[in-house]
Structure formats: structure tokens, C-alpha cells
Amino acid sequence: MKTAVIVFPGSNCDRDIAVALEAVTGVKPAMVWHGETELPSGLGLIALPGGFSYGDYLRCGAIAARSPVVKAVIEAADKGMPVIGICNGFQVLTETGLLPGALMRNSGLNFVCRDVPLTVDNSQSIFTSGYRSGEQITIPVAHHDGNYFADAETLDRIEGEGRVAFRYAADINGSARNIAGVLNKAGNVLGMMPHPERRIEAAHGGTDGRRLFEGLLEAVA
Numbered sequence: 001m002k003t004a005v006i007v008f009p010g011s012n013c014d015r016d017i018a019v020a021l022e023a024v025t026g027v028k029p030a031m032v033w034h035g036e037t038e039l040p041s042g043l044g045l046i047a048l049p050g051g052f053s054y055g056d057y058l059r060c061g062a063i064a065a066r067s068p069v070v071k072a073v074i075e076a077a078d079k080g081m082p083v084i085g086i087c088n089g090f091q092v093l094t095e096t097g098l099l100p101g102a103l104m105r106n107s108g109l110n111f112v113c114r115d116v117p118l119t120v121d122n123s124q125s126i127f128t129s130g131y132r133s134g135e136q137i138t139i140p141v142a143h144h145d146g147n148y149f150a151d152a153e154t155l156d157r158i159e160g161e162g163r164v165a166f167r168y169a170a171d172i173n174g175s176a177r178n179i180a181g182v183l184n185k186a187g188n189v190l191g192m193m194p195h196p197e198r199r200i201e202a203a204h205g206g207t208d209g210r211r212l213f214e215g216l217l218e219a220v221a
């Protein structure tokens, strides 16, 4: 499967996700600079990586969400292209409006950087088919703005529609209802604060992240 990784000034997990995608798909991803106006053809997945795009100024992801290439990402997502945003990529996706809610400063006001237990809320999506619903997995986080917020009506709606992909097993950053990852209504866009690309081989301490990419590859094949 051909994939693309969007690179913004300040991205710092673009190589990590590229390595993970190549390990699973066997194909080197196209690295697409934020100033591009078009995406490569024949893609099966677009990844928005973690990092500190544009220095996290204004709000994390707010400036990146207005970069030229993101217009093309939104158009592709609207046509059903699978898009994953990890950490800063999740922040960018909420800033585009492709995903509901916002990521605010962690409730403890600290940068949280450690492995965290997550529960898989819904394994019925292309991104979570490698897991079982209710399963507990371990994936690392590294962020200062991971405190997921949405109003109660939105939270009820996304929960009701099965759009919570992952939850923290315990509160780590103040996120509403411990939400760690959300899907769009059509199910082709996932945003998550934890970093599955940092848990793809035994040397990382486990392979729970790899299962996301393997499940996705199988689901879209």
C-alpha cells in the first residue's frame, strides 16, 4: 500500500511514522512537504505525524491546519481516503474540523511522556480491526496539549456513534471521558494522542502499535 506522510515545519515524528509504515507495508512512504498543493496519486493512507508544527504557536496544530497541503488532505478525506493523525496530527485534524473537539493543555500543566495503558473502545473500524473491543494495550504518549475537550452533547454523540477508538485506562491529562482517540463519522479519519508508531518492534518494549497498522493494511486491502 502506498502511503504519504505530511511534513510540517516543526514535525518531529515524521521519520518514526515513515519507518513504521515501511515496516508494515513494505513500501517507503512519500514524504509530502506542507507547501505542496497536490498529493501523490494512488495513496491508501495519509499520515499526519506528531511534533510541534509551527512551534505550537496560537494553538497546537492551528497554523498547520491552514497549510496548502492540508486543503488537499481534507478533500481526500471527504472522498473517503483513510487519514490518521497522531499527537500533533490529531491536533491538526481537530483544527481542520475533520474531527470534533479540541486538545487543550494537560490538566496537570506538565508534559506527559510515558507508556500508558489504553482500552480499545471500538474494534469495528479500519484503524482498530487489529484489536478486540475492550482489550487493554500499551502505547506511549508524549504531549503537553492532550487534554481532549468537547461539549457534553458532542461527547454523547460520538460515544453513541461508536467513534471513540481508544480511551486512557486512567486519567493522565484531564481528557473528557478519558478519550485518547476519535474517529470521524464515516470512520476513515482517526486522531489519537498516543504514538502507535513508537511501539512497532520488540526493541520498543512491545508491538501493540504495530497491530494498528497491520489491521489497517488488512482492512483496506
Ligand SMILES: NC(=O)CC[C@H](N)C(=O)O
Residues within 6 Å of the ligand: 013, 049, 050, 051, 052, 053, 056, 060, 086, 087, 088, 089, 142, 143, 144, 145, 146
Ligand atoms: N509529540 C507530539 O506530537 C507533541 C504534540 C504537541 N505539540 C504537544 O506537545 O501537545
